[in-house]
Structures are given as C-alpha cells and as structure tokens.
Amino acid sequence: MTEQSNKLELPFSQSCENNKGPILEKIKTIFSNNKHVLEIASGTGQHAIFFSKKLPHLSWQPTEIPSQIESLNSRLSTSQNENLLPAIELDVDQKEWGIKKTEAIFTANSLHIMSEKSVENLIFEASQKLSNDGQLIVYGPFKYEQRFTSVSNADFDSRLRDKSVYSAIRDFEWINSLCKSKGLLLKKDFTMPANNRLLLFKKI
Numbered sequence: 731m732t733e734q735s736n737k738l739e740l741p742f743s744q745s746c747e748n749n750k751g752p753i754l755e756k757i758k759t760i761f762s763n764n765k766h767v768l769e770i771a772s773g774t775g776q777h778a779i780f781f782s783k784k785l786p787h788l789s790w791q792p793t794e795i796p797s798q799i800e801s802l803n804s805r806l807s808t809s810q811n812e813n814l815l816p817a818i819e820l821d822v823d824q825k826e827w828g829i830k831k832t833e834a835i836f837t838a839n840s841l842h843i844m845s846e847k848s849v850e851n852l853i854f855e856a857s858q859k860l861s862n863d864g865q866l867i868v869y870g871p872f873k874y875e876q877r878f879t880s881v882s883n884a885d886f887d888s889r890l891r892d893k894s895v896y897s898a899i900r901d902f903e904w905i906n907s908l909c910k911s912k913g914l915l916l917k918k919d920f921t922m923p924a925n926n927r928l929l930l931f932k933k934i
C-alpha cells in the first residue's frame with residue numbers, strides 16, 4: 731500500500747501503525763543499554779522512523795533487498811531524526827553480510843515472507859555479526875508445536891502460501907533450535923497483540 735504525502739507516494743503498512751506502539755514498549759527496555767541497532771527487512775520504514783524517534787540514544791540502521799531500497803529511502807527521507815541512518819542494501823541470502831559487527835539486530839514480520847533457506851542464512855549471519863552478548867529480536871506470528879495460535883493466523887498462513895511457495899508462518903521450535911545451534915539463546919518469548927510474538931535471543 732502507499733500513502734500520499736507531499737505529493738510523493740510513500741510505502742505504507744497499516745500493521746506497522748498497529749504494532750509499533752506495543753513493540754516499542756518491549757524494545758525500549760531491551761535496547762536500553764545499546765547504542766546501535768541493525769534492522770533487517772525494514773519494509774516501508776515506518777518502524778525505523780518511529781523507533782529512532784522514540785529511542786534517540788540508538789543509531790538505527792535500516793536495510794532492505796536492493797529492489798526495495800529506493801521506496802524505503804523515500805519514506806526515511808521524510809524524517810528529521812538525526813540517529814536514523816539512510817537504508818543500506820542487505821539481502822539475507824548474501825553469503826557474507828558486508829557489515830561490521832553489531833550489538834543488536836531487529837527484524838519484524840520477515841521470517842514468514844522469506845524462504846526457509848533465507849531464514850537459515852539470516853540466523854547464521856546474525857550469529858556471525860553479533861558481538862558477544864549481542865541481541866537478536868524477532869517479531870511476528872509463529873506456530874507452537876505445529877499449531878497456529880489463532881484461526882486468523884491459520885488464515886494468514888493460507889494467504890501467504892497462495893502468494894508464494896516460499897512463504898509460511900514458521901514453527902517457533904524450528905527457529906529456536908536454529909538459533910540455539912548458532913549460539914543464540916532464547917531469553918524471552920513475549921506474547922504480543924494480534925497473535926504475534928516478540929522473541930529475544932542473546933549471543934553467548
């Protein structure tokens with residue numbers, strides 16, 4: 731979806747508007763001792779603008795796949811937040827992410843869009859790029875013990891699968907075991923509104 735603003739068509743997501751407040755309530759504590767956050771799959775940029783404004787002690791680095799960078803930067807350029815960096819290209823399928831080590835990585839609503847192989851690479855590369863004690867935060871819907879947590883999530887999963895053979899709501903247990911195998915230990919699994927979760931992993 732897009733939004734008309736200053737005669738530019740900006741990318742827009744209603745779900746971002748709905749979930750940014752509840753996510754902020756969690757990450758303001760989680761990121762209280764951090765200085766820098768790398769965001770994977772920033773999408774419309776609404777989260778990046780909102781979180782960088784509300785958490786001015788952080789420098790916020792949005793990223794996206796190359797084809798989405800222009801659209802993402804069109805929204806980011808409407809922000810005056812000095813701690814919000816211009817988006818850089820990052821496809822999680824890249825064999826080695828061309829970035830420095832970082833203390834925190836955030837991603838929202840991305841694991842059910844990208845392929846399983848991409849999820850595996852995201853977790854592997856995140857584990858390589860996080861410094862010790864670094865944090866990986868993953869927000870979105872998950873299945874538990876192979877069950878959806880709501881009828882609406884089951885419907886959402888069907889719509890995802892109709893759109894792409896690669897997309898599907900992921901099993902929490904699969905994500906957790908992938909992370910564990912790469913030294914990322916689950917510290918919290920927060921229940922969030924609209925049948926979503928916020929998972930916090932720490933690198934040991």
Ligand SMILES: C[S@@+](CC[C@H](N)C(=O)[O-])C[C@H]1O[C@@H](n2cnc3c(N)ncnc32)[C@H](O)[C@@H]1O
Nearest residue numbers: 771772773795820821822823838839840843844
């Ligand atoms: C549903 S959107 C979520 C965007 C935003 N994080 C949000 O919460 O609204 C999923 C995003 O994943 C991105 N994506 C898909 N495949 C990717 C990949 N291989 N590497 C990085 N990002 C990817 C898409 O470009 C898209 O912006």
